[in-house]
Amino acid sequence: MTAADLIQAVRGRFPDAVIGSHDYRGDATVIIHSPPLLEVARTLKQDPAFRMNFLMDLTAVDYSAFGKKPDRAFFASSGVPVRPPPQIPDPEPWPGPPSPARFALVYHFFSSLRKHRIRMEVPVEEQEAELDSLTSLWPGADWLEREVWDMFGIRFRGHGNLKRILMYEEFSGHPLRKDYPVNKRQPLLGPVN
């Protein structure tokens, strides 16, 4: 299916769960509520129309600093523009963050049978910061969800082995959250540097 067809199909199946969609740069993206996440994922995997048998990626984005000026003390400008200058027209601008929520989980699915792919974004507020685990559908989600827990502090219901994967057990905090100080060190050995 093409990107527009995929979006239309997901919208048709779950008219209440989908809160937004776009096909920016030709990539089908649906934004869904978190409560029916497991149901949507199961349909994407098992329904003959989708057959998404490959979870390509599962990660998160912290939008809490999005659109704000970086702290000059930490991030001096490198001089490289972060967006094209206004002289270059952009007929298809980036649609922006999926929602005002702080985090967004991003799932990339691919069907090796149907040869199509879809991106699913799930906004997560900081207070709840808990989602259903997809390990029951794609065992490969195990390490990816552990990484999201390690880096962003988002928990997954029904994971079974949700512990840090990249950082050490003694590490406190979640370093890819935007409020983690960029110069903070938690060394296991030696002085704080």
Add this chain to the structure above:
Amino acid sequence: MHAQAGFLTSRIEEAIGWARKYSIFQYPFVTACCGMEYMATACSHYDVDRFGAGLPRFSPRQADVLFVVGTISHKMAPILKRIYDQMAEPKWVVSFGVCTCTGGFYDNYATVMGIDTIMPVDVYIPGCPPRPEYVLDGLVKLQAKIQKQHTTGERPAPEPRPECTT
């Protein structure tokens, strides 16, 4: 009838230093891209064997010099420290590449900002990565240091830092 016996005089410390500096058994602790340059130095073009350091030992108990090659994260630091502790005296440490010297361009939650925060370092070879000529220069400096080291294990005082004139 007997042959005239030849004899050689030397000071025992100099003889030991000479023997040590030309029989460096190195332990390469390679974690990152600097390893490529380390291999280039070790192979036939630059041939680190000319300096008597051609045999890497992959057991710290058989090694004299610990080459720390590549970025060290805080999670890796206890392992590196254990390797260092397992080496028998006398032992030396070479910090290979700018990441091991100072942390390099990494300024984040994960990277050790220079391995000298966790162990003594004898020779720093900065560069990202250092060219093989730098590595050989550092090796020769290390040999000079080994030559000067006394048999008691006492280390000579470090060279004074140049005055900053800005």
